[in-house]
Amino acid sequence: xxxxxxxxDDDLALRPLAGRPLLCRAIAETLSARRITDVVVVxxxxxxxxxxxxxxxxWVPLTxxxxxxxxxxxxxxxxxDALAGDPAARPEMxxxxxxxxxxxRAAQIDDAIERLQASDAAGLVSAHPVEGRLWRWxxxxxxxxxxxxxxxxVENGLMRIVRLNHADGAFATGRVLLYPCSxxxxxxxxxxxPLSLAEAIVGNRSRARDLSLLKNIRxxxxxxxxxxxxxxxxxxQDGREAVLCNRSDGLGLEMLRxxxxxxxxxxxxxxxxxxxxxxxxxxxxxxxxxxxLAVLRGIADEMGIGLDQVGYxxxxxxxxxxxxxxxxxxxxxxxxxxxxxxxxxxTRAAGGMGAVREICDLIARANPDASPSNNGGLP
Numbered sequence: 001x002x003x004x005x006x007x008x009d010d011d012l013a014l015r016p017l018a019g020r021p022l023l024c025r026a027i028a029e030t031l032s033a034r035r036i037t038d039v040v041v042v043x044x045x046x047x048x049x050x051x052x053x054x055x056x057x058x059w060v061p062l063t064x065x066x067x068x069x070x071x072x073x074x075x076x077x078x079x080x081d082a083l084a085g086d087p088a089a090r091p092e093m094x095x096x097x098x099x100x101x102x103x104x105r106a107a108q109i110d111d112a113i114e115r116l117q118a119s120d121a122a123g124l125v126s127a128h129p130v131e132g133r134l135w136r137w138x139x140x141x142x143x144x145x146x147x148x149x150x151x152x153x154v155e156n157g158l159m160r161i162v163r164l165n166h167a168d169g170a171f172a173t174g175r176v177l178l179y180p181c182s183x184x185x186x187x188x189x190x191x192x193x194p195l196s197l198a199e200a201i202v203g204n205r206s207r208a209r210d211l212s213l214l215k216n217i218r219x220x221x222x223x224x225x226x227x228x229x230x231x232x233x234x235x236x237q238d239g240r241e242a243v244l245c246n247r248s249d250g251l252g253l254e255m256l257r258x259x260x261x262x263x264x265x266x267x268x269x270x271x272x273x274x275x276x277x278x279x280x281x282x283x284x285x286x287x288x289x290x291x292x293l294a295v296l297r298g299i300a301d302e303m304g305i306g307l308d309q310v311g312y313x314x315x316x317x318x319x320x321x322x323x324x325x326x327x328x329x330x331x332x333x334x335x336x337x338x339x340x341x342x343x344x345x346x347t348r349a350a351g352g353m354g355a356v357r358e359i360c361d362l363i364a365r366a367n368p369d370a371s372p373s374n375n376g377g378l379p
Contacts, residue, residue: 001113002091003036005057005099007044012189013099014047018199018206018333018348020340022189023048025202026099027055028344033106035113036095054341093117096160100189102202104158105209112179116161122174126158128183153178156186203348207362210345213328214366217261218309221296221322222356224267224274224287226315227332230352241271246352250281252360257282259364264299266292268318293321313359315339315351330359 005026007013013023020028023041030039041052043062052059093116095109116124130153134146158181189198225231228249234242253263263283267274270288278285286295300307308327312319315335323329323342331343332355340346345362349355 001035001037001093001095003030003033003039003095003097003109005030005039005041005097007041007048007062007099009100010044010048012191013044014051015189016340017102017189017195018203018346020343020346021051022102023051023099024055024341025102026097026104027052027057029104029106030095030097030109031056033109033113035110038091041099051341054338091164093161093163096162098157098188101158101186102189102198103185103187105185108179108181108185109159112159112161115179116163116177119177120175121177123160123162124177124179125155125160126179126181126186127153127155128181128186129153153180156181156183157188158186210362211366213344214311214363216309217311217328217363217367218305219300219303219311220256220261220263220359220363221299221310221312221326222263222265223314223316223319224265224277225269226335226351227313228265228277228352228356230350231315231334241273243273244352245277246354246357248354249356249360252357253281253283256360256364259367261363261367262303263360266295266322268292292318293325296322296326311345311359311363313356 005023007023014021016022017025023044027039027041030036039057041048041057041059044052044059049059093113095113097104097109112124112126129151134148134152135143136146137143159179184201187198187201222228225243228245229243232244234244236242256263265274265278265283265285265287266289267285267287268289274287275285284299286299289295296310296312297307300310306327307325310326311328311330312322312326313330313332314320314323315332316339317336319339320342323331323339328345329343330345330347331339332347332349332351332353334350335343335346345359347355347358349358
């Protein structure tokens with residue numbers, strides 16, 4: 001199944017929400033849908049193309065026909081071109097998505113695809129019920145209450161799925177299914193949308209997804225600078241350095257250890273402040289490490305677990321290799337942009353501001369039945 005994410009407004013698509021661009025969030029959620037095999041971002045400039053590539057999606061330019069009539073075969077044609085013109089690669093269906101709807105869930109995409117596949121309909125559109133009393137106001141007439149008892153639904157843009165004609169890649173025509181959802185599911189960010197409102201809606205809904213991702217984590221590995229700290233350093237006249245850490249992180253690490261999920265710090269920093277802080281909090285510390293992934297693999301082997309059972313929290317480019325290799329990539333909200341694009345979970349807190357405590361709490365909540373004795377041999 002091909003997913004097409006249509007970008008008509010670069011500024012809005014790249015607007016950060018809870019630490020990640022809206023487009024990045026849309027790509028990540030779409031890729032996590034079981035029924036989606038390929039994601040193509042259609043439209044936008046170089047910045048959009050870069051975000052799409054970093055997030056694991058293809059990108060094709062927007063044709064004039066797409067911009068005028070996005071729900072036609074022109075959109076599909078642009079995406080089919082991205083598949084190298086191989087007729088065997090032509091999908092039977094395409095799912096058209098708006099990146100400005102951040103509360104969309106992968107489970108909804110899968111459910112909608114399965115409903116269409118089980119029918120002979122030509123397509124499916126999402127819609128939500130119109131609540132309250134409906135009024136009619138005919139041209140030149142008086143407004144009156146609509147007495148028709150038939151339930152009314154309004155198309156809301158959460159998703160549109162279409163069958164494709166293999167001959168030309170155009171949309172099939174015929175009966176359309178309605179996919180019911182709530183208005184909040186289809187909440188769409190516009191230029192005047194307050195970030196606080198958008199983050200409240202999306203944050204509350206994304207936590208369930210985060211908990212699902214973290215439920216199989218058996219080891220939490222963390223970078224130090226920018227994760228345990230706010231990435232700043234205090235330099236004294238004699239050359240000594242100091243950093244600021246958050247006391248709440250210590251309690252979170254202690255609670256996580258009690259829940260049977262050990263932690264380890266893998267840091268490139270050679271300053272002894274790293275090992276000193278880890279020693280106080282009884283966390284294993286590997287510092288002065290350039291090849292972080294090799295060390296992480298070794299620790300996972302010691303514990304007898306796979307990297308898919310590891311969560312890694314980092315904030316900058318040296319962390320990318322580990323983050324793309326583990327089961328769950330985690331980043332604080334102020335991480336470097338390319339790190340935010342690959343993160344599966346982004347904390348609401350910034351680095352050094354309780355981000356470690358936040359992820360510890362989430363992992364503990366996601367693993368309520370973890371055994372306190374299951375420490376994998378780590379301190």
